Amino acid sequence: MAGRTHLVTGSASGIGRATRELLESRGDRVIGVDVHDADLVRDLSDPEHRAGLRADVAALAPDGLDAVHAVAGVNLPGPLTARVNYFGAVATLRELRPLLAKSPAPAAVAVASFATLMPPDEPLLAALRAEDEPGAVAAAEALADRGQGVLVYPTSKRALAEWVRERSVTPEWAGAGIPLNAVAPGVIRTPMTAELLATPESRDALFQQVPAPLNGAAEPAAVAGLLAWLTSAENRHVTGQVIFSDSGAEATLRGPHIFG
Numbered sequence: 001m002a003g004r005t006h007l008v009t010g011s012a013s014g015i016g017r018a019t020r021e022l023l024e025s026r027g028d029r030v031i032g033v034d035v036h037d038a039d040l041v042r043d044l045s046d047p048e049h050r051a052g053l054r055a056d057v058a059a060l061a062p063d064g065l066d067a068v069h070a071v072a073g074v075n076l077p078g079p080l081t082a083r084v085n086y087f088g089a090v091a092t093l094r095e096l097r098p099l100l101a102k103s104p105a106p107a108a109v110a111v112a113s114f115a116t117l118m119p120p121d122e123p124l125l126a127a128l129r130a131e132d133e134p135g136a137v138a139a140a141e142a143l144a145d146r147g148q149g150v151l152v153y154p155t156s157k158r159a160l161a162e163w164v165r166e167r168s169v170t171p172e173w174a175g176a177g178i179p180l181n182a183v184a185p186g187v188i189r190t191p192m193t194a195e196l197l198a199t200p201e202s203r204d205a206l207f208q209q210v211p212a213p214l215n216g217a218a219e220p221a222a223v224a225g226l227l228a229w230l231t232s233a234e235n236r237h238v239t240g241q242v243i244f245s246d247s248g249a250e251a252t253l254r255g256p257h258i259f260g
């Protein structure tokens, strides 16, 4: 189906930008949302910007959307990471879902992370599961104060992946014919990982944590291709999945015995 209209958050850089480029190269239209260089310059950490998102997007796409990609994220050791990665992504999906109603083949996807598998901080995870933003901010601040701010990122991604799985099979999503999935990238060459990949020592440390036996670190286009398929008209039956696009990290660390 040609000429689909996609909404992509985080469209100014890395995976979001690669997704925009790929979709546009295929003749689709992309409305990008980001804090800079976007069709809609919006801050997804800000509840007011999130609340206005549906009206803002509807003004640019009066006939609605075919697909929503919640890609924007940050990896900082504090509350901003919970605000953007969880509350920003959930608001993107929830606020824009009604705009998918007119599409003959709607779809949505969120970008989680391989870090979904890392141990979360339980108080923060509980606040995110409850969609309690003040509670989550307080828990993330407490982690940062204890020097454990690095736990905010994996916890935000775990909660996002859980949200996708839980919602995917509800009347609002599956019942409305909308596949809803998450992609969990491993190590992708973007500004987010540039420092970690900069020296042999930091690279080795990263690949100890996130092994990449299949071709090492990936280019953002690799994830874009998966996002493009998951949100294409071809995908009518894959939903509720957290798909690891991680060069083999998940299979290496979890092994074969994950079923049951």
Ligand SMILES: NC(=O)c1ccc[n+]([C@@H]2O[C@H](COP(=O)([O-])OP(=O)(O)OC[C@H]3O[C@@H](n4cnc5c(N)ncnc54)[C@H](O)[C@@H]3O)[C@@H](O)[C@H]2O)c1
Pocket: 009, 010, 011, 012, 013, 014, 015, 016, 033, 034, 035, 036, 042, 043, 044, 045, 046, 071, 072, 073, 074, 075, 084, 088, 111, 112, 113, 114, 115, 184, 185, 186, 187, 188, 189, 190, 191, 192, 193, 220
């Ligand atoms: N790079 C990796 O190895 C990797 C691995 C796993 C998951 N991810 C996830 O992939 C997604 C994209 O990351 P990337 O690697 O392309 O990083 P990136 O830094 O290149 O791009 C992130 C984009 O999100 C935007 N953004 C950040 N805060 C925002 C806000 N408050 N409102 C709106 N936009 C905002 C940024 O401006 C930027 O354009 C993120 O969710 C990230 O957590 C990346």
